[in-house]
Amino acid sequence: MAGIKYFTTPIYYVNSYPHLGHAYTTLVVDSLARYYRLKGYEVFFLTGTDEHGDKIVKAAQKVGKSPQEFVDEIATIFRKTWDSLLVTYDNFIRTTEERHKKVVQYILQKLYEKGEFYLDEYEGNYCFGCERFLTSKELDEEGKCKDHKTPPVYLKEKNYFFNLEKYRPWLKELLEKEDLIYPSFYKEEVLNLLEEPLPPLCISRPKARLSWGIELPFDRDYVTYVWFDALINYLSGIGFPENPSWEKLWTNSYHFIAKDILKPHAIYWPIMLRALGLPPYKKLFVHGYWLMHKMKMSKSLGNIVDPLYLSQKYGRDILRYYLLREMAFGYDAEFSLENFILRYNADLANDYGNLIFRTLNLVEKHFKGVVQPYGELRPEDLELRAVVEGALKKYEKYFEALQFHTALEELFQAIRYANVYIDRTAPWKEIKEGRLERAGTILRNLLSAIKAFAIALSPVLPDSSETLLRNLGLNLKDLSFEDTTNWGLPKEGSIVYKGSPLFPRIEKEEISEMKIQEPIKEESKEEKEVYPIEEFRKWDLRIGKVVFAEKVQGADKLLRLEVLCPEKRQIVSGIAQYYKPEELIGKEVVIVVNLKPAKIRGILSEGMLLAAHDDKGLTLIVPEKEVTAGAKVS
Ligand code: MSP
Helix, strand or coil: CCCEEEEEEEEEECCCCCCHHHHHHHHHHHHHHHHHHHCCCEEEEEEEEECCCHHHHHHHHHCCCCHHHHHHHHHHHHHHHHHHCCCCCCEEEECCCHHHHHHHHHHHHHHHHCCCEEEEEEEEEEECCCCEEECHHHECCCCCECCCCCCCEEEEEEEEEECCHHHHHHHHHHHHHCCCEECHHHHHHHHHHCCCCCCCEECEEECCCCCCCCEECCEEEEEECHHHHHHCHHHHCCCCCCCCCHHHHHCCEEEEEEHHHHHHHHHHHHHHHHHHCCCCCCEEEEECCEEECCEECCCCCCCCCCHHHHHHHHCHHHHHHHHHHHCCCCCCEECCHHHHHHHHHHHHHHHHHHHHHHHHHHHHHHHCCECCCCCCCCHHHHHHHHHHHHHHHHHHHHHHCCCHHHHHHHHHHHHHHHHHHHHHHCHHHHHHCCCHHHHHHHHHHHHHHHHHHHHHHCCCCHHHHHHHHHHCCCCHHHCCHHHHHCCCCCCCCCECCCCCCCCCCCCHHHHCCCCCCCCCCCCCCCCCCCCCHHHHHCCCEEEEEEEEEEECCCCCCCEEEEEECCCEEEEEECCCCCCCHHHHCCCEEEEECCCCCEEECCEEECCEECEEEECCEEEECCCCCCCCCCCEEC
16 A cells, blocks of 8 residues: 545535535545545545534524524535535535534543633624634724624623633744645745734633534533534544544645635644644645636625536536646636636547547547557657656646646646647558558557546546546556556457547537526516417427437436437437436437527537426426327427
8 A cells, every 4th residue: 555645625614505616625635535546545535514603503594494404404415516526535524413523522621621721701803704703903994804894793701712822832833844734825824923922712602692513511501613613523534532543544634725714724723733632734735716707706705606517517527627727726716617618628628539539430440449469669659658658757746746737737738749649640541551550559559548648637537537448448446547657558459439429529609508507597477478379380399209318428417319200310408317318218209300400518419309397307298199200299
């Protein structure tokens, strides 16, 4: 085993649905987890939800639910979103779970017995958005909270406090000595904060004001401050203190956050650990914000992008690729749908997709899909190998340094070079002129390069890499990163398939229709418009018999059907979540046949199926008795 990596994402608040910002952190960690597993590491990946505090109570009240009902619902949505984006977390921790509460109370009791907390009366400006007292520096000129733009409430309360100041010299020294925070400019930011005395951290909330939290084990009138509770997930999620394996994971722990929560992670958390007698985490990785129209994407600003909608509409691999390729880790990045499409069309559809299609098409067409033996290798063949191997080295280096955008760019340079290689060596010309051995050698070299790309990209493009490797006669589960440079794979004599296009181009005409989230349907209160029967007669509806059906690669919702009505037509239909391809074959359906043909995910669709929708889902309209294919529906 190469080593151990324990990766965490923040545990997200359940006062709103997951958005693209949450998805970024989670997908970065997932890509790294997949990468290190591929390299033979033991990886433990923890994510989860932060479910206590004022914010949650207020959000639940707003929709008329109990806090527990509310958090159960949203935590499920988070989990399902990550499942649908193929996130391979090993554990999902919720702060309302008994296993977490027990650990929080254990730690509180321990620190209380050590004399780390003291009861004090405090009065000051309390921000319900931040869920804490603010210092005067944290208020704007109008006396409002700088983050939430709302006026704080003046409160006078008895609470338990944790003396952070005592640990300031130790923390300063630790940060100066060790590279605990990456990129280092965030470390500098923390060191700046540590220039001034640290105010005591209020770790409790009186139950009289807020009861939705973990009770202090030493004073039943109080619950725990939400941040003190939340940070402990990184220990409760690995079974601290009972499960003996927590220690080996903890000593290899890597936290991933955005800069919004730098202070609790870089100041409170190391101090809490120190007070407990535990070592700090191994590293804190901090990224910037996804912006929309130059503002941080956030629920309160309402400028959010729904990652689930984007991935279901355009493909989950595409979303993953875009997020990792566009953001330089540590810095802010602007999201735009236009950029999303440009990046997809340029890199995945054009460069990578074309290389795959051209190579596999030639092998399938001229060699019946059989992988040929290598003949004599020429300098240009060895050059391709050298370029691919060089790019892989750089890819590893940058990936491990979290510079995903550079890592991907390096690999795509090799992909573009492979396209140049195929143009220069022109295997189709060799075939035409009867030099089959030479053509077989070039194609085998290309197949092996494609296999290298598929393996290396599998942490970022898990879905398409798995399909592509299967089409190359290989199984991702049996492969490791080392196999990228095994030029003997795929093996001579094995069979490869072209399959359906993995990255069909998004056409111009589709782009104007594209959205970043499900449009909100406004119920019209006006009377519905009525039309003369002639209008209805314009539509040519026919009975069609489905003779073939298959999933469209990379599109969760789409099926490609071949339907007789009576001539054969190809229809792309968004019914994959309701019907399996095999259920449809032989079925008679109602089709609109005089719709203008359209390209959907690059596939021509010549008609539309009629279906009924309700809150249970979708059902196709089918004739009651068997009818001749092509019969008119009126
Ligand atoms: N519950 C706390 C975290 C406790 S961890 C012990 C919390 N939750 S949150 O729902 O607000 O999530 C914040 C995190 O979500 C950020 O640190 C980041 O990982 C992610 N992001 C939320 N919005 C983001 C952007 N606009 N851009 C990038 N990441 C963003 O804070």
